[in-house]
């Protein structure tokens with residue numbers, strides 16, 4: 001079989017068409033049948049890249065930073081000025097672990113690992129429960145809510161910004177910026193600049209008055225050379241957390257509201273919420289298409305001929321469903337933890353435990369209080385090339401009387 005070359009734009013599928021497909025698994029299978037484990041795609045229309053679909057090939061990319069680098073300066077593409085990909089893929093001058101390789105990455109990664117390892121899980125759980133409780137209070141008396149805009153998005157952001165010691169108002173301001181950074185408008189770069197300023201103000205205030213939070217750990221760490229590195233690292237952590245948590249919470253809630261078999265497993269004796277959340281990670285990884293690595297040299301991956309400077313996206317949704325690592329037999333699969341939803345290799349998620357804690361408390365808090373029913377079974381997916389989650393999740397429930405409060409929608 002001949003090696004693959006990138007196709008001209010027009011014949012390539014855009015990632016947003018995949019995440020928005022009615023049946024994404026079928027769309028991925030079709031790509032796999034056509035191209036094998038590595039397919040040419042458009043990151044956005046007209047911007048070419050490769051989507052890695054095979055489990056082994058995704059592992060190879062994520063573990064071989066000498067060939068597949070994180071640093072976007074290896075990317076040969078010159079994005080149009082108004083491209084929504086700038087903030088995530090081509091952020092000029094960002095100095096954080098997310099954009100670094102080798103020794104530079106390890107220097108910037110250590111403070112993040114140490115800060116997350118120092119988290120007091122009991123205190124964090126109490127803070128997250130408080131956030132969830134207040135958000136539920138804000139709509140409990142109404143008897144209806146949108147669990148994405150009024151809950152999942154806000155919980156994710158307020159919980160993580162709370163870990164960094166931001167107050168609720170600062171958390172909401174940051175969340176508005178994050179919508180701009182991840183959104184499809186042309187304001188992603190402006191949103192990132194505003195976010196930097198809010199974070200810098202908080203860093204300066206924390207240096208004067210440190211508290212028991214992640215920002216204080218960052219500020220005190222000798223590995224950071226200056227405040228810019230601290231700010232950029234915090235912004236990366238806050239943004240990385242946000243999209244992942246929203247998607248994981250949304251997917252878990254949606255399954256519980258639509259799939260009685262799944263709900264039975266959560267509430268039944270056979271398996272608990274943790275296992276059900278893992279099932280979500282397998283089937284609907286919070287980041288379906290993980291951006292990105294850049295080829296440092298010409299190489300072959302699967303059947304594809306990659307050129308130095310090409311962008312490579314890791315298809316975690318496809319890889320998790322690779323029949324080489326996962327069967328369709330539930331009993332056989334119990335305890336299989338080889339999904340790639342937290343990544344692997346040097347950039348693998350440093351915040352698995354706090355991430356799981358937030359999602360679990362967010363789902364439990366709702367289940368304990370409200371008898372939720374989905375009011376519209378049709379789903380519209382949020383327009384993202386990277387993640388697949390419902391834009392809205394409208395529910396009804398028996399209203400509570402005592403908790404009416406100003407809505408916290410952001």
Ligand code: HEM
Pocket residue numbers: 062097098099109112160236237238240241244245248281286287290291292340341342343344346347348349350351352354355356358
């Ligand atoms: C408290 C919540 C979270 C925080 C603060 C957080 C933070 C981060 C940070 C800072 C990185 C970059 C690591 C590096 O470049 O060395 C990262 C990577 C990653 N995170 Fe998380 N994360 C959170 C939750 C999650 C969740 C819930 C998931 C999915 C289940 C997830 C999946 C990933 C993946 C796949 C990567 C790898 C990125 C890559 O290799 O390019 N994260 N996370």
